Amino acid sequence: MLSTCITVAGSDCSGGAGIQADLKVFTAHSVYGMSAITAITSQNTIGVNGVHLIPAPFVEKQIDACMLDVKCDVMKTGMLFNPAILKVAIDMIDRYKLKAIVVDPLIATRKGVLLVLPGYLELFIKELIPRATILTPNIAEASILLKQMTNETVEIHHVDDVKTLGAKLVASGCKSVIIRCDGISFDNEFFVCKDSSMPSSWYVYVLCTSEVQLIVPQKWLSTKIAKGTSCALSSAIAANLANEVDIPNAVKRSVAYTQHALEFSFHLGRGANSLDYSSSYGYLPFEEGEIVRYLRNHPHLSKAWSFLYEHCFLQKLKDATLSIDEFKKYLALKYHMLMNNAQAAGMTAFSSSNIAVIERSAKMIQIIKEENVIHLEICKQYGLAPEQFVNRKPAFVNAHAAFINDVGQREGVLGIQVAMLPFPLIVQDVFSKMDTLQSGTFKPFVAHCRDFGTLEHGNSLLDNLEAEASTLKPEKIQKILKILEQSLSFEKAALDITLDNETTIF
Numbered sequence: 001m002l003s004t005c006i007t008v009a010g011s012d013c014s015g016g017a018g019i020q021a022d023l024k025v026f027t028a029h030s031v032y033g034m035s036a037i038t039a040i041t042s043q044n045t046i047g048v049n050g051v052h053l054i055p056a057p058f059v060e061k062q063i064d065a066c067m068l069d070v071k072c073d074v075m076k077t078g079m080l081f082n083p084a085i086l087k088v089a090i091d092m093i094d095r096y097k098l099k100a101i102v103v104d105p106l107i108a109t110r111k112g113v114l115l116v117l118p119g120y121l122e123l124f125i126k127e128l129i130p131r132a133t134i135l136t137p138n139i140a141e142a143s144i145l146l147k148q149m150t151n152e153t154v155e156i157h158h159v160d161d162v163k164t165l166g167a168k169l170v171a172s173g174c175k176s177v178i179i180r181c182d183g184i185s186f187d188n189e190f191f192v193c194k195d196s197s198m199p200s201s202w203y204v205y206v207l208c209t210s211e212v213q214l215i216v217p218q219k220w221l222s223t224k225i226a227k228g229t230s231c232a233l234s235s236a237i238a239a240n241l242a243n244e245v246d247i248p249n250a251v252k253r254s255v256a257y258t259q260h261a262l263e264f265s266f267h268l269g270r271g272a273n274s275l276d277y278s279s280s281y282g283y284l285p286f287e288e289g290e291i292v293r294y295l296r297n298h299p300h301l302s303k304a305w306s307f308l309y310e311h312c313f314l315q316k317l318k319d320a321t322l323s324i325d326e327f328k329k330y331l332a333l334k335y336h337m338l339m340n341n342a343q344a345a346g347m348t349a350f351s352s353s354n355i356a357v358i359e360r361s362a363k364m365i366q367i368i369k370e371e372n373v374i375h376l377e378i379c380k381q382y383g384l385a386p387e388q389f390v391n392r393k394p395a396f397v398n399a400h401a402a403f404i405n406d407v408g409q410r411e412g413v414l415g416i417q418v419a420m421l422p423f424p425l426i427v428q429d430v431f432s433k434m435d436t437l438q439s440g441t442f443k444p445f446v447a448h449c450r451d452f453g454t455l456e457h458g459n460s461l462l463d464n465l466e467a468e469a470s471t472l473k474p475e476k477i478q479k480i481l482k483i484l485e486q487s488l489s490f491e492k493a494a495l496d497i498t499l500d501n502e503t504t505i506f
């Protein structure tokens with residue numbers, strides 16, 4: 001299921017910051033974005049020239065309207081402007097169950113000029129900070145907050161001082177904080193640079209939680225002054241947390257996203273640059289060789305996997321209570337589904353003019369062919385002759401063919417490999433762990449599944465998927481998850497059909 005975020009923030013009509021920026025960031029992360037507008041501002045790349053506040057009860061109404069209808073994973077707060085609106089945000093956090101709250105303080109400019117009304121800071125510290133999963137202040141804001149909370153100040157000469165500042169905020173009740181060192185560049189030893197135009201200087205983000213302290217340095221881009229960087233970072237963190245990424249990785253990815261958006265920012269207006277919010281930012285949510293594990297354990301797919309793994313067909317197969325007719329239906333359907341995959345791989349080859357893609361498609365067809373030879377042998381062992389079913393395609397198989405062809409056309413070999421993933425994993429996780437003594441009539445089939453050759457065959461499918469995953473573009477990951485979700489429901493439907501006496505397939 002799609003992850004969702006709500007931003008409670010001000011509108012920037014020129015699209016560079018605020019609500020408009022947050023929604024663009026959510027979309028770039030394939031997260032469904034919602035918003036509650038706290039104020040309408042009139043601003044552009046040069047500056048802000050007007051603010052029209054939304055009454056606090058109407059901010060509440062917007063949040064209620066979203067929350068009471070659409071499930072919401074994460075809330076991000078931006079400009080909350082006054083204590084009344086701040087109070088609404090706090091009440092809403094208590095009213096609704098959210099996975100995480102990301103708070104961009106927006107209480108001061110990078111030079112330390114306070115942006116908020118009297119009473120705001122006290123309420124912010126007392127009520128919002130303890131509820132926030134992560135706070136994303138610039139260094140001036142972090143210092144103002146610490147001063148207000150503990151009356152301490154930390155002078156910044158080295159990145160270790162930023163760590164100290166973060167650690168003190170955490171010790172004072174902030175669960176985690178990422179400090180953006182806006183306006184400060186660091187040298188190679190992470191001392192503050194006097195001259196930021198030095199060729200090798202760094203812009204630094206520091207994450208502090210009760211468990212980790214992480215410095216995330218980025219190349220100093222002195223020629224790029226853009227607005228919206230705080231919105232980009234905090235919304236990207238919100239989107240990653242909504243996608244179940246842990247805090248350190250959410251921070252690393254969000255810094256990479258913000259840096260990329262800044263590096264490719266454009267000069268659209270007469271003032272600050274406009275960030276490239278749609279930029280693809282070059283990371284995948286899993287390490288090399290880990291796509292299968294990622295897909296197997298993705299929380300959005302856990303229900304679909306357990307529908308399959310705990311299917312009554314598998315239970316009946318295990319304790320040999322399945323009827324032989326039901327089993328034959330399964331074998332025939334499996335044959336057709338394998339053929340659909342082979343045909344789609346052929347089509348993928350045909351539709352590409354890249355010889356490497358054509359070669360990979362051919363390899364895929366070869367693997368399916370070998371699998372089908374074994375499969376037909378098994379069919380024969382159970383008294384199912386190929387003539388009985390190969391030329392008879394049930395409606396379900398045609399629906400599966402339409403699905404797999406669509407996957408092949410849109411996402412190529414990788415898409416088909418993902419769609420094929422449920423089968424080798426069931427073989428590995430379920431079939432190969434079955435007790436052959438208990439499986440009676442189905443012993444030859446279960447034994448075949450436990451067979452080294454079959455497992456190896458499944459492994460080569462998985463290895464090919466791992467290899468192909470290096471061609472996956474990060475922005476495609478949601479599409480891949482969707483394909484797997486659909487494929488899991490096809491696999492489940494095939495098992496449902498085998499147990500359904502009303503449906504005959506040959």
Ligand SMILES: Cc1ncc(COP(=O)(O)O)c(N)n1
Nearest residue numbers: 010017018227228229230231
């Ligand atoms: C409505 C609104 N919210 C926030 C910002 C700050 O943007 P930045 O990310 O540049 O600090 C802004 N300029 N306008």
